Amino acid sequence: MIVGKVLRANMRTFVFGTRIPESDMPTFGALVKTYNPYRQATIYGLVFDIALKDDERGMVKLLSVADDARQEDIEWLRMQMIPLEVSVLCVGYQAGENARIRQGLPAQPPIALHGIECCEKDEIVQFTENLAFFRLVLDAMDVPGDELLAAIIRLAASSRARQKQADYVVFCGRELARLLARDGARLESILRRLQFDSTGPMPSSSQRADS
Amino acid sequence: MSDVILSERNPLVPLDHARIPTPRIKLGIVVGGSLNEGLLVKLDRDTYIEGLTVGSYVTIDGQTDRKFIGLITDIRLAATDENIQKMPPELDEFITRIYRGITVFGVLNVKPMLVLEHSNPEPKPVKTVPTHFTIAYHSTPEEVQAIFAAEEKQSYRIGASVDDANIKISLDLQRFIERSSAIFGRSGTGKTFMALPLVANIIKSDIASVLIFDMHNDYGYRLKGDQGRFYKGLKDLTRISSHIEIVTLDEQSSHRRETSYEFAFSIGYDQIEPEDLEMLRDLLGLSEVQVNAFFALEHRFPKNWVERLMSNTIDEDIQAMIEESQLTAGTYGAMQRKLKRLLSFGFIKPAVAEHFTQRIVDSLSRGNSIVVEFGRYGDDTAAYVFVSNFLTRRIHRRYVEMKETAEASSAKGDAAELRKLVIAVEEAHKFLDPAVAGLTIFGTIAREMRKYNVTLLIIDQRPSQIDSEVMSQIGTRITCALSDEKDIAAVFTGMSGAQQLRSVLASLDSKQQALVMGHAVPMPVVISTREYGPDVYAEFSTAVITPSEQHARNMAKLGRSDDEGLV
Numbered sequence: 001m002i003v004g005k006v007l008r009a010n011m012r013t014f015v016f017g018t019r020i021p022e023s024d025m026p027t028f029g030a031l032v033k034t035y036n037p038y039r040q041a042t043i044y045g046l047v048f049d050i051a052l053k054d055d056e057r058g059m060v061k062l063l064s065v066a067d068d069a070r071q072e073d074i075e076w077l078r079m080q081m082i083p084l085e086v087s088v089l090c091v092g093y094q095a096g097e098n099a100r101i102r103q104g105l106p107a108q109p110p111i112a113l114h115g116i117e118c119c120e121k122d123e124i125v126q127f128t129e130n131l132a133f134f135r136l137v138l139d140a141m142d143v144p145g146d147e148l149l150a151a152i153i154r155l156a157a158s159s160r161a162r163q164k165q166a167d168y169v170v171f172c173g174r175e176l177a178r179l180l181a182r183d184g185a186r187l188e189s190i191l192r193r194l195q196f197d198s199t200g201p202m203p204s205s206s207q208r209a210d211s
Numbered sequence: 212m213s214d215v216i217l218s219e220r221n222p223l224v225p226l227d228h229a230r231i232p233t234p235r236i237k238l239g240i241v242v243g244g245s246l247n248e249g250l251l252v253k254l255d256r257d258t259y260i261e262g263l264t265v266g267s268y269v270t271i272d273g274q275t276d277r278k279f280i281g282l283i284t285d286i287r288l289a290a291t292d293e294n295i296q297k298m299p300p301e302l303d304e305f306i307t308r309i310y311r312g313i314t315v316f317g318v319l320n321v322k323p324m325l326v327l328e329h330s331n332p333e334p335k336p337v338k339t340v341p342t343h344f345t346i347a348y349h350s351t352p353e354e355v356q357a358i359f360a361a362e363e364k365q366s367y368r369i370g371a372s373v374d375d376a377n378i379k380i381s382l383d384l385q386r387f388i389e390r391s392s393a394i395f396g397r398s399g400t401g402k403t404f405m406a407l408p409l410v411a412n413i414i415k416s417d418i419a420s421v422l423i424f425d426m427h428n429d430y431g432y433r434l435k436g437d438q439g440r441f442y443k444g445l446k447d448l449t450r451i452s453s454h455i456e457i458v459t460l461d462e463q464s465s466h467r468r469e470t471s472y473e474f475a476f477s478i479g480y481d482q483i484e485p486e487d488l489e490m491l492r493d494l495l496g497l498s499e500v501q502v503n504a505f506f507a508l509e510h511r512f513p514k515n516w517v518e519r520l521m522s523n524t525i526d527e528d529i530q531a532m533i534e535e536s537q538l539t540a541g542t543y544g545a546m547q548r549k550l551k552r553l554l555s556f557g558f559i560k561p562a563v564a565e566h567f568t569q570r571i572v573d574s575l576s577r578g579n580s581i582v583v584e585f586g587r588y589g590d591d592t593a594a595y596v597f598v599s600n601f602l603t604r605r606i607h608r609r610y611v612e613m614k615e616t617a618e619a620s621s622a623k624g625d626a627a628e629l630r631k632l633v634i635a636v637e638e639a640h641k642f643l644d645p646a647v648a649g650l651t652i653f654g655t656i657a658r659e660m661r662k663y664n665v666t667l668l669i670i671d672q673r674p675s676q677i678d679s680e681v682m683s684q685i686g687t688r689i690t691c692a693l694s695d696e697k698d699i700a701a702v703f704t705g706m707s708g709a710q711q712l713r714s715v716l717a718s719l720d721s722k723q724q725a726l727v728m729g730h731a732v733p734m735p736v737v738i739s740t741r742e743y744g745p746d747v748y749a750e751f752s753t754a755v756i757t758p759s760e761q762h763a764r765n766m767a768k769l770g771r772s773d774d775e776g777l778v
Contacts, residue, residue: 173309181291
């Protein structure tokens, strides 16, 4: 399902606009993809920012400062599918239908107004088998990298069978430990975000806000 | 990595084409190091660091068919982030699982010792190192046993590997006696219990005669152990007892102990030479002038200088020496006084009928071994040092002569090899102290007597007090626990690249463990020493031979077959 279209893009990040209902809105850390027809490449990215935009008439701004805004007006405005700008960090690409997914920056950025899709569970599992994208996230500028990593790891774990979730998180933790070998404090802070109750499911069970 | 290649015929000998999978336990990978300083092996996450001990063996598969065998010399805990020591994370199971093996990990220091090549079962000294990321395993018992497998006849099973009691460690006795050797260990670590069976095996294998200066009367008949237990001495080991002669310095002590002896050793005044006294300088409090005066006296009265010196009256000749300023009256009196203490020992007599040293040399040459029991004099350092030095100087002299004669005969085609002699000496630091090592014959033997077929077996608790030049000549070192840092360091004197073994030595148990290294073993090994007792006695028992076996032996000796009869 197309959840939005590319507004702006550079090699490392792109932004797509969306007016989808809240229930279908991608969440922070979701794995999304778009297609570059010129390179025949699927580009994968992680949602790292979601910005709320005012509607064209400035109704949100008006209602936000109105002292006597009516509840039905607010509900009505919410039903109007408020436009959002979603920022995505590029973390991988697949150059050709049957090619291997590579974790790294694509050769070209996404094309404007191309559709954005949320990846399904099996795609998430496939993409997160390899953890080379961790370095891209940790090194990304102006991106809450630690939070983003924690979010994608939780998402990736929850996409797996329950009995494999705990081992997967440890697997990711060990990769993080290697990458942050000289920064114990940062490592620990990310790991704390990953901690889960081994008797229960991963808290983030979907990449959409449908819970 | 390839599996261990082992022969189906003999699992101890690696051979081509015979694959028997041997379970190997991976420890980690090589991440650095050098030939001299040892290799660094980063332990795998799943390796139990507590299960590893210094002194254990590690096998590292090389890039080719080589296998490097090394010894764990140190085990360390390391971390990628130094701050982790100051600021450890709040631990729980999850964090621990992640950190262990990656952020924090174990590192082994492994001293490479030998190389095994697929094509050649004979281990070779290591001259290179395995590359980065080669895999280190616990050495399998087969690998270790293959290295220490020695020929049965001239080897002595000194103990078992501390890693695995099934791995028997043998000393190559031929190599052991080739150079001077040493048994070190602090008091109570079982040096004598190790030396006695070792000496017994040298005698049993008939490769050398042994002369033992038995300070505490342990070696001859009874060795006193803990809790008042007694163990058999050499004379009680049936198979070799006929080759052992006990010589006593103290007949009364022998009578009290109800032990028999071949003869009582005594020294006549006329047999004493100034060199015999020179090294007692400190013990008797002799000055340089007094020692020189001994030489002057001996020069003047070669036959009876001691007798003249100890005479109550100053005769004309001595008076002449005093007048010629070769001697002062004060020095003369002091020399008398000081020598009197030595000459008061019962075994030193104004005149003896026989030159007992010659008797000892003859007996040694015939293939016998001799235990010199000191009786009550063992506790007197002056007596011990004097007699040991006295005897050994003369034996040394005789061996040099005999070796020269043997070489001359050999040059003429008459191959008469001089029998090897091992002189076992306890409290060796008293002779080999840097201050006196140059003066005593033991220093000379340690340094050069290998040429003359005489070597030392030094048994001592203070290796740090032994002259470093002597230490560097020691071929095989068997070291029990030592507590003094200086002693531990001294054990490695003259052994290049052995300093890393210090931690191995420092971690030995106080009893029944020893580090064996040097000439008689292929590589250093930590052993659980074999207990001296019934098992060892059994090896020295004389087998009961049935008449038919005796008949067969006789026939074999005569080179005849059964139907020929003996006559």
